[in-house]
Amino acid sequence: MPIPQSVPGVDRSLLRDDVYRRLRDAIVDGTFLPGEQLKDADLAQWLGVSRTPVREALLRLGASGLVVAVPGRSTTVSAIDPKAVRDARDVVAAMHVLVAREMAGTLSEAEVSRMRDANERFARALGAGDTDAALDADEALHGVPVSALGNCAIEAVLDQFGPVVRRAERDRFAAGGQASIERHERLIELLVSGDAEQASELTFEIWHSLPAEGATPSA
Structure with missing residues (x-):
């Protein structure tokens, strides 16, 4: 090209x-x-x-x-390598699990509103078949608690390995990803309620729904 x-x-x-x-x-x-x-x-x-x-x-x-x-x-x-995707996914998942555990029950109303708005944009993008917009909205949603925590080490790790995962996610969001809308909604509610354990478990599930092949993520 x-x-x-x-x-x-x-x-x-x-x-x-x-x-x-x-x-x-x-x-x-x-x-x-x-x-x-x-x-x-x-x-x-x-x-x-x-x-x-x-x-x-x-x-x-x-x-x-x-x-x-x-x-x-x-x-x-580089090609989308299954092992590289799996390794990056595991690291990214661990970072987001830590963020969910730390931020449960501490998000401000404005931060929660931004997450809800991002999920609405995500749903609209999926409905319109706009993969790029869906990826942007998904990243914005997950980025709210990361930014709120303000852990520079976590942000640096996600900046390095997040793009490898996002690149693999395109296939999933291009094919649909409707289940992600409900997972996002559930995650927001768990963070609002302060249920750190359940929020962490759901976060782990979200990121590990991306298989090693990198073909069907649903973060």
Whole structure:
């Protein structure tokens, strides 16, 4: 797939984290396909930045397993590997279980409202067949308690391994995912009621419904 021509570049004043997020999202949403070669010069031109933040972003993407770099040769988008998905899923699940346990009974009304709103957007996106919007809404929902907890270590782990799981989730949400709406609603109620044990168990179930093959997640 050629470098997209219609996407506006990143403002030169933005930090390298923004370049990383743009490239990460382009891999997760399928703009860049498995096996596709990524050239830092082309990417820098696309984003309107120098090669330095692009190279740094590619190193971070390599650490996450989203790209494979051969020193002195090329960098390509990695395939969706079952073991990599399983490993990432287990780590992501453990982080969200910890968040659920810590945040049960402590979310503010505004935070709960944001979770409910995200689930409504998630349901609408599924109904419209908009996989990208469904993924965004799902990530927003699960991100509310993570942000509320404010544990930088957990956020760093999720930032590294979350995209591997999200990439695999596209297949599930493209095919449906209606059961996730009810699970989300139940999770919100458990967090509101302060039932840390049940909220943790449901969170574990949600993330582990993504099988090793990465074909049918329902987070």
